[in-house]
Amino acid sequence: MADTIAAISTAMGESGIGIVRLSGKESIDIAEKIFIGKNNKNIKEVDNRKLTYGYIVDGEEKIDEVLIVYMKEPYTYTRENMVEIYCHGGIVPIRRILELTLENGARLADKGEFTKRAFLNGRLDLSQAEAVIDLIKAKTDESYNVSLNQLEGNLSKEVENIREILLNIIAHIEANIDFSDEDIEEIDYKELEEQANLVREKIEKLLSTASKGRILRDGLNTVILGKPNVGKSSLLNAILRENRAIVTDIPGTTRDIIEEYVNIDGIPLKIIDTAGIRDAENIVEQIGVDRAKDMVNKADLIIAVFDASETLTDEDFHIIDIIQDKNTIVLLNKLDLPNEYDKEYLQNLIPNKKIITTSIATGIGIDELENTIKEMFYSGELNIESDAIVTNMRHKNQLIKAEENILDAINGIKINMPLDCIEVDIRNCWDNLGEITGDGIGEDILDKIFSEFCIGK
Ligand SMILES: Nc1nc2c(ncn2[C@@H]2O[C@H](COP(=O)(O)OP(=O)(O)OP(=O)(O)O)[C@@H](O)[C@H]2O)c(=O)[nH]1
Ligand SMILES: [Mg+2]
Secondary structure (H helix, E strand, C coil): CCCCEEEECCCCCCCCEEEEEEECCCHHHHHHHHEEEHHHCCHHHCCCCCCEEEEEEECCEEEEEEEEEEECCCCCCCCCCEEEEEEECCHHHHHHHHHHHHHCCCEECCCCHHHHHHHHCCCCCHHHHHHHHHHHHCCCHHHHHHHHHHHCCHHHHHHHHHHHHHHHHHHHHHHHHHCCCCCCCCCCHHHHHHHHHHHHHHHHHHHHCHHHHHHHHHCEEEEEEECCCCCHHHHHHHHHCCCCCCCCCCCCCCCCCEEEEEEECCEEEEEEECCCCCCCCCHHHHHHHHHHHHHHHHCCEEEEEEECCCCCCHHHHHHHHHHCCCCEEEEEECCCCCCCCCHHHHHHHCCCCEEEECEHHHCECHHHHHHHHHHHHCCCCCCCCCCCCCCCHHHHHHHHHHHHHHHHHHHHHHCCCCHHHHHHHHHHHHHHHHHHHCCCCCHHHHHHHHCCCCCCC
16 A cells, blocks of 8 residues: 555557556655646646646656646545546557556555555445446446445444444443343343344345345346247347347257347346257357256246247247246237247146247237336335345355354344353454454455456546
């Protein structure tokens, strides 16, 4: 943290503007060495936070025409001195300016290091820092909104709220242990149990948001499955409303996985078209088929497509097998053609699945499919703007541990265990919740979290 770090903060490519960013004690000194303002003005003659015009120079040589600003600690993103240089957005000027900052004493920032410093300097707690990466990676309005909610600290507040109750319990217990000889009022196990139950309820309420929260963040992992030629890629295209995947009447057209994001009335869907399931002779196709089967295990939802214009084959029965215990919507497709079997016949084979009859090629049934997905997953009870929502696996795991701790404590209270035993569980619960906001978190976990960031953030 003693170093001054530098990185390119904009995406690399051709763009109007590129930003090189510095953070740390020496930032402004480094900027002074490489910047000359209009009328030879030195950057230190410019006011804090004031954007100014000039050139980045390497000795006598002009590198680029830029705007530059410095911001003095502590009112910055990292709470350190920061400099931002707005140069031309090509790969060459940005790289040369970055190199120049490195030659003049900065060190190349690690992934997420700016945000890591913001966390270590107390500008953000850990769950808020994690929200920053989610914001950047958000692919739909909903995932963006839940990340913004977390960045604003809604989850942190709720976690701190619970920890405060735990702290009160701990203080109460300690007082009783320390002064047990004196005549302070003896602890009431009934009251202790009530408090612990309150904690349990609050933890469980947070946990109950986790599955929808994850879907809002990552999208509903939806896999289109079926034997070759039933209309899977046609379905992908119909949902996306564009010709994304190749559609032909040759079975085995799709070889690889095709992933796209789409938003169905507020539900973010990551939709995955796959190779038709069959015993392929072609090795490329067979790899595709294997991948399709892998995707099934990670799916939140499977859309299984069957072709009503041909009698069911072994491949169809194999798919019926795969989807038995999976969350599935079944499409009976090609209704515009003469049919070999009907919905009732298929329903008998899969009695517990919803079947929708479609003619994807003519657009019939797509609305009903979308409505069914909405009904299955619409999270009316979650208020994305204001509720504390758990979207992150790490947070969920900490909550699960905290829940176990509080349940242990409650069991201890019920059988009148000694107070110091109960206190251990309460303290563990407090610690486990603390790791969500980063309290007492280990260096290795921090490194892992920030390594998921991009450079320059
Ligand atoms: N008549 C009719 N044809 C359809 C319908 N849906 C798809 N098709 C046709 O069926 C053929 C196969 O469609 P695809 O979407 O490529 O099928 P797929 O399941 O992706 O096939 P693979 O990638 O080979 O596994 C194409 O010729 C489509 O135009 C439908 O509802 N009615
Ligand atoms: Mg296909």
